[in-house]
Amino acid sequence: MKQKIGLMGGTFDPIHVGHLLTAEAVREQFGLHRVIFIPAAQPPHKQGRKVAPAYARLLMTEMAVAGNPHFTVSRIELQRSGPSYSVDTLRQLQDEHGHEAEFYFITGADAINELSTWHEAESLLGSCHFIAATRQGCALDLERLRREFGPELVSSHIHELPTPELEISSTDIRQRVSEGRSIKYLVTTEAEAYIYKEGLYS
Numbered sequence: 001m002k003q004k005i006g007l008m009g010g011t012f013d014p015i016h017v018g019h020l021l022t023a024e025a026v027r028e029q030f031g032l033h034r035v036i037f038i039p040a041a042q043p044p045h046k047q048g049r050k051v052a053p054a055y056a057r058l059l060m061t062e063m064a065v066a067g068n069p070h071f072t073v074s075r076i077e078l079q080r081s082g083p084s085y086s087v088d089t090l091r092q093l094q095d096e097h098g099h100e101a102e103f104y105f106i107t108g109a110d111a112i113n114e115l116s117t118w119h120e121a122e123s124l125l126g127s128c129h130f131i132a133a134t135r136q137g138c139a140l141d142l143e144r145l146r147r148e149f150g151p152e153l154v155s156s157h158i159h160e161l162p163t164p165e166l167e168i169s170s171t172d173i174r175q176r177v178s179e180g181r182s183i184k185y186l187v188t189t190e191a192e193a194y195i196y197k198e199g200l201y202s
Helices: 017-030 054-065 086-100 109-113 121-127 142-149 151-157 170-178 189-198
Strands: 003-010 034-039 071-073 101-108 129-134 158-162
Touching (some): 003 086, 017 129, 054 071, 054 189
16 A cells, blocks of 8 residues: 655745644545655745745744654755755655655645646656645636646646635744734744744844
8 A cells, every 4th residue: 555645845934833734634634644844945936035044944844743743844855955846856755765655745726826837847747646725715727727737637636625714824924023923823832932032034
């Protein structure tokens, strides 16, 4: 029986409870054995924006997932030079796990709608499943995706999962910290303490 492994990549600047709730909802719904969180080193879509140091984002992610035995964190992209392309990460993980693993890439519907702009997008889509976390005001543009990748590939490799109605974003959290507003319950207690201790985003 193949291991079903979820992959949740992102800048995690910072990781917040929305990430955790989405990962757990997908794990339960799709019967995943575990979910690997993968902090990006140089996110290709975030060029030009200053991000917190990689070690800080890694540590916050490790602290955030520590309480869930099904969650782990990988440093795979932090240990690789150059932009953090998802297709390179997937190939490396496939080499490590062999044919005994089936990968499920967890991301937002908005990101999947822009999948054609990703590096080697068609190869990536054909090599794993994509779970689109949808919420009100952010639906999958299936018509566009079918045009870009073909209806067969889209129907077999892209799956929707409505997620809890949580309007939480890392951008909002960074802004709240810079304005001296509370971030309690938006991030884990450990991440909140670390952000203030290290003076991140202020």
